[in-house]
Amino acid sequence: MATRLFGSGIRRREDPRLITGSATYTDDLALPGMVHAAMLRSPHAHATVGAINISRAQAAPGVLAVYTGKDTREGLQPMPCAWLVPDADLKVATYPCIATDTVRYVGDIVAVVVAEDCYQAYDALDLIDVEYDALPSVTNPAEAARAGAPQLHADVDKNQAFHWAVSGGDVDAAFKDAEVVVKERIVQQRLIPNAMEPRAAVAQYNQASGDLTLWNTTQNPHILRFLNSVVTGVPEDRARVIAPEVGGGFGSKIPVYPGEFITVFCAKQLGRPVKWNETRSENYQATTHGRDHVQEVELAAKKDGTITGLRCTVWAGMGAYLSTAAPGIPTILHGLMLPACYGIPAVKEDVYGVYTNTTPVEAYRGAGRPEATFMVERMVDRLAGEIGMDPADVRKKNLIAAFDDGHDTVTGLTYDSGDYPTALEKLLSHADYTALRTEQATARTSGRHIGLGLSTYVEMCGLGPSQVAGAIGFQGGLWESAIVRVHPTGKVHVFIGTSPHGQGEETTFAQIVADEIGVGADDVKVIHGDTDTTPMGWGTYGSRTTAVGGAALAKAARKVRDKAKVIAAHLLEAAVEDMEFVDGKYSVKGSPDKAKSLADVALMANVAWNMPADVEAGLEASTFYDPPNFTFPFGAHLAVVEVDPATGQVDLKRYVAIDDCGPQINPVIVEGQVHGGVVQGIGQALWEHAIYDDSGQLVTGSLLDYALPRAARLPEIEVLSTVTPSPHHPLGVKGIGEAGTIASTVAVYNAVMDALSPLGVEAIDMPFTPERVWRAIQQATKGH
Amino acid sequence: MYPADFAYYRASSVQDAGRLLSEHPGAKLLAGGHSLIPLLKLRLAVPPALIDVGRIADLSGISVASDRLRIGALTPHAEVAASSEVATHAAALADAAGQIGDPAVRNRGTVGGNIAHADPASDLPAVLCALDASIGIVGAGGDRTVSAGEFFLGMMTTALGEDEIVTHVEIHSGQEHGSAYAKFPHPASRFAVIGVAAVVTADGDTCRSAAVALGGLLPAPVRASHVEQAIGGQPLNEASITEAAARAGDDLGDEILGDVFASADYRQAMAPVYVARALTAAAARAR
Amino acid sequence: MKVPIDITINGRSYQRDVEPRQLLVHFIRDLGGLTGTKVGCDTSQCGSCTVLLDGVAVKSCTCLAVQADGASMTTIEGLADQGTLHPLQEAFWEKHGLQCGFCTPGMILASHELLRHNPDPSDADIRHGLEGNLCRCTGYQNIVRAVRHAADALAEK
Structure with a gap:
């Protein structure tokens, strides 16, 4: 019996090049004649731009060119926004690649220098003189929406980029009849994604042929190729975009950026390859941020804990301009999920997207869903506190019962499958929740502040049906394609349109194909990230690579298997109906010794000496897979913390995650995704915060000030799972990239608030810095 | 980040370094570089010359x-x-x-x-x-x-x-005393938000004398003389250490540093906590 | 004014005239072919640029090339022994201690430093020993497992 690779935790096939330093990331490229670009960025949050004197910079050693916005006005069209959420009064403000008249955030580009080397380029930046006339600025979205706030764009009233609303069920009745209402104002602080690889681009342009090659740190090279044609004017068919090794993205490498297009512009002008790579501090200003919501939430319930309604208003900071996919994130990916895993029967949300004098906000791991899960899960704990019920019991009372083929929500989604109560039960029993509560009570008697925090969640991923994409204003499709090509030796090339950047699909996709057609994983090479060689695809984000791209691949592989069966039948002189695919071989039913391997079939298909009638030569198939629905992973998480009341320091003592992403292709990789996702969410709860001061300066402007999670502050994450297949996916799989982050922030938040509940502390803005926690304790104990 | 240009001289001895310093006004000394190079990279320091003293053998x-x-x-x-x-x-x-x-x-x-x-x-x-x-x-x-x-x-x-x-x-040499350092590190930079060093000389369980210095929260470190006096002659137990540590506020003056992570008020409030931690650890080593 | 230097990297001598301001990490990466050493930040925080300088782990972004004149260095490319992966490389592979791989060269060399001082570290020792290296993908857990695994493998040798 051939071992089934699906479900096996085999070692990753990406790793040999990565552990030896032989992988090639964008910044590792060196082309003959390559020169370097550096961007001059606005030091002001908001200012009019006067004269720019570039003459000293132009004369500096090694400098080839200096361009300002005047020079690029013809060659670079404004940056596009590609998620035009409908029925939201969306106002897309003009977003020039290089600012000409006005800068609107610290980091807005005002000029570019190209020099022989990076040091010279940076030297020349210091020699450019720009006259700025500072204007009043605003960075907080709720404040920017108020009357009298500084206005960013002349044609956008009240800085309002959009107003989107969703409702379902009778919310007014729910609140009118509510026996209990809990309210909270929640701040989802601004975060910086911090993919370890900063962004970089290398552009090579042949002035004679008009061909462009652009290497870039992107999560979606095909989208970049298209949008590049819009901005730089290089036609799609003349542009080749390559995402080489990409060092993480977490959403920040979804959007297209001025930096890449300016690099292309410079390469076109100079006829030499141009490299641009951002520094980390530049990344903090120039690469998109995440979250930045101010949320006012109310939950209606009965005294027995039954949740009856949710009502909220959200001010979502968009930054100075709308980034590529930004409008869809606090709306579609957020508001539609508010019924949560409880099927809340009445929901109403108003979301105001607000321009602020800050770095543009985009998708960041979870993208809208962590912010939704946080609201609901926080309010569930508030309800539990209000009615004196254990938070686990409130959840048990409200969770949707297990279903395997659809649950409709009042926001119009149909969850595919789920068994939320089992996930929670498994969590509580594994963690021994009852014992933890006893331990907590004992600790309290000796003055120790231990807290337990739960989070039960469902998320939508595997974006998504293209028809839905069209209906929600996404300016593209959301299908995926794959090509499976079998060579004469039986070795397989797989070409995919998605673009993994650390998730391990070179391994998991090989596992899928190996099982489907009867080869080993090592016989399958997965090729991605090059628009000239791979089929069109919409990219790697929203936990969709396996959920959509994997489905496309499974279907393509099955086409190959069907054709292989036909050829094998011919070679074995059997009827196709009598053939079966068993143990990785194509055999005649009941006669396992009469069998052909894929290599046997592939050789014949490729030489085509003896093919069945009407069967084409070759062994290759492609598919375009458009999913019929999203997928809906779910789970239940528990955090245990202890708070030091003397200092306010929070110690995360234990973390248990149960996630259900359907059948797991490679459980080791799934576990790794959960580890990383959970820790990113923990980072939001405990450490991470992009802070702007009153003048719009990013105070946490480098890794010296912005605290990322470090190994020593984290416990071992306990990872468990349940398996509920998606009924509509060819492999039943759902997606796991974002689940951990979606669940963990609020689990930790709830745990800290649980620890402090005897003191009467009700809310603390994230992150839980020691000072914030200490102050809350001081205020609460003073009040007593 | 990319430092601005500078001239580079390698000193062969302390005397040589002194000579180079006097010949190159504004020059900076380079040893391990872990304070200076970060400033050079950010161009917060733009010295005309560096004098590398890192190879002077008898300095290590x-x-x-x-x-x-x-x-x-x-x-x-x-x-x-x-x-x-x-x-x-x-x-x-x-x-x-x-x-x-x-x-x-x-x-x-x-x-x-x-x-x-x-x-x-x-x-x-x-x-x-x-x-x-x-x-x-x-x-x-x-x-x-x-x-x-x-x-x-x-x-x-x-x-x-x-x-x-x-x-x-x-x-x-302090073989007869015990000393310890208690630190509240910044979660990002790992620099000291507060760092307290304590040196305790004990007679059995009694503190004969103590030296305590606070860093991190002030422009320059200070000796906590009020704390030192308060703990001197007292038993080295939790109550007396806590009581003495509470005097730390009297030693801080009015130049307490603050930032977005930890305000001056908060650091001031934390000073006694870390003084007590340092004293407790030093006392344990003094016995 | 450029300064002549001679640095041995992975057993090979490189004699170059460099600007004194050139950071060691840029020197290495610009040699051609040695780009495994990464630049992940500009404030000496992330550890992606960690190399072994005379056997000792240093952050090559916080070192001038001129300071390494005469030194012998090992970068990630030089860790394997004639094609045989170092036990740390094997362990990172075996325990899924990497995802995007960008922090990995620095993380492996920082782990090398850790095991040099403490061949039998506890999980807590490992977590503290890697405090100068940031990873955004793994949550560190499988890195801890990998280092522990490598320690066991090296002990058996």
Whole structure:
């Protein structure tokens, strides 16, 4: 019996090049004649731009060119926004690649220098003189929406980029009849994604042929190729975009950026390859941020804990301009999920997207869903506190019962499958929740502040049906394609349109194909990230690579298997109906010794000496897979913390995650995704915060000030799972990239608030810095 | 990031370094570079020249002679942290050196470079003050020794003259006392939000004398004289340590530093907590 | 004015005239072919640029090339022994201690430093020993497992 690779935790096939330093990331490229670009960025949050004197910079050693916005006005069209959420009064403000008249955030580009080397380029930046006339600025979205706030764009009233609303069920009745209402104002602080690889681009342009090659740190090279044609004017068919090794993205490498297009512009002008790579501090200003919501939430319930309604208003900071996919994130990916895993029967949300004098906000791991899960899960704990019920019991009372083929929500989604109560039960029993509560009570008697925090969640991923994409204003499709090509030796090339950047699909996709057609994983090479060689695809984000791209691949592989069966039948002189695919071989039913391997079939298909009638030569198939629905992973998480009341320091003592992403292709990789996702969410709860001061300066402007999670502050994450297949996916799989982050922030938040509940502390803005926690304790104990 | 251009000179001896310093006004000394190079990269420092003293052999190493522990200016933090001599004679210094930055930083960063830079959030200044260390200096005007308390004058300001070089640090051997360092690290930079060094000499369970210095929250480290007086002669138990530590506020003055992570008020409130922690740990080692 | 230097990297001597301001990490990466050493930040925080300088782990972004004149260095490319992966490389592979791989060269060399001082570390020792290296993908857990695994493998040798 051939071992089934699906479900096996085999070692990753990406790793040999990565552990030896032989992988090639964008910044590792060196082309003959390559020169370097550096961007001059606005030091002001908001200012009019006067004269720019570039003459000293132009004369500096090694400098080839200096361009300002005047020079690029013809060659670079404004940056596009590609998620035009409908029925939201969306106002897309003009977003020039290089600012000409006005800068609107610290980091807005005002000029570019190209020099022989990076040091010279940076030297020349210091020699450019720009006259700025500072204007009043605003960075907080709720404040920017108020009357009298500084206005960013002349044609956008009240800085309002959009107003989107969703409702379902009778919310007014729910609140009118509510026996209990809990309210909270929640701040989802601004975060910086911090993919370890900063962004970089290398552009090579042949002035004679008009061909462009652009290497870039992107999560979606095909989208970049298209949008590049819009901005730089290089036609799609003349542009080749390559995402080489990409060092993480977490959403920040979804959007297209001025930096890449300016690099292309410079390469076109100079006829030499141009490299641009951002520094980390530049990344903090120039690469998109995440979250930045101010949320006012109310939950209606009965005294027995039954949740009856949710009502909220959200001010979502968009930054100075709308980034590529930004409008869809606090709306579609957020508001539609508010019924949560409880099927809340009445929901109403108003979301105001607000321009602020800050770095543009985009998708960041979870993208809208962590912010939704946080609201609901926080309010569930508030309800539990209000009615004196254990938070686990409130959840048990409200969770949707297990279903395997659809649950409709009042926001119009149909969850595919789920068994939320089992996930929670498994969590509580594994963690021994009852014992933890006893331990907590004992600790309290000796003055120790231990807290337990739960989070039960469902998320939508595997974006998504293209028809839905069209209906929600996404300016593209959301299908995926794959090509499976079998060579004469039986070795397989797989070409995919998605673009993994650390998730391990070179391994998991090989596992899928190996099982489907009867080869080993090592016989399958997965090729991605090059628009000239791979089929069109919409990219790697929203936990969709396996959920959509994997489905496309499974279907393509099955086409190959069907054709292989036909050829094998011919070679074995059997009827196709009598053939079966068993143990990785194509055999005649009941006669396992009469069998052909894929290599046997592939050789014949490729030489085509003896093919069945009407069967084409070759062994290759492609598919375009458009999913019929999203997928809906779910789970239940528990955090245990202890708070030091003397200092306010929070110690995360234990973390248990149960996630259900359907059948797991490679459980080791799934576990790794959960580890990383959970820790990113923990980072939001405990450490991470992009802070702007009153003048719009990013105070946490480098890794010296912005605290990322470090190994020593984290416990071992306990990872468990349940398996509920998606009924509509060819492999039943759902997606796991974002689940951990979606669940963990609020689990930790709830745990800290649980620890402090005897003191009467009700809310603390994230992150839980020691000072914030200490102050809350001081205020609460003073009040007593 | 990319430093601006500078000239580079490599000093073969302390005297050579002194000569180069006087020949190149505005030049900076380069030892391990772990305070200077970050500033060069951000172009916050744009010196015309660097004088590399990193290869001057007799500036590195740890030795004990009679009752003095001597640490050469070029000794990297990792060596201090791992040294049994330092652990024996000045445990607080080993504690602090082992908490600077991270292992790779400790491999390159040097004691002399650290104290000459005098970052208020650095770990060593407070420890050297509590240990009453003396700092050896060589300059055109000859050799001199300055006590740590007189060396650290303010934010990144020391008693070091333009053409002077730190050569070593000397500490009176402390086998009869116990010392410790308690640190509240910043979660991102790992610099000290507060760092407290305590040195305790005990008669059994009673404190004969104590030296306590606070760093991190002030422009320059200070000795906590009110705390020192309060704990002197008292039993080394939780109650008396807490009571003495509560006097820390009286030692802080009005230049307490604050930032978005930890305000001045908060740091002030945390001072007694960390003083108590340092005293408790030092007392345990003194017994 | 450029300064002549001679640095041995992975057993091969490189003699170059460099600007004194050139950072060691840029020197290495510009040699051609040695780009495994990464630049992940500009404040000496992330550890992606960690190399072994005379056997000791240092952050090559916080070191000038001129300071390494005469030194012998090992970068990630030089860790394997004639094609045989170092036990740390094997362990990172075996325990899924990497995802995007960008922090990995630095993380492996920082782990090398850790095991040099402490061949039998506890999980807590490992977590503290890697405090100068940031990873955004793994949550560190499988890195801890990998280092522990490598320690066991090296102990058996």
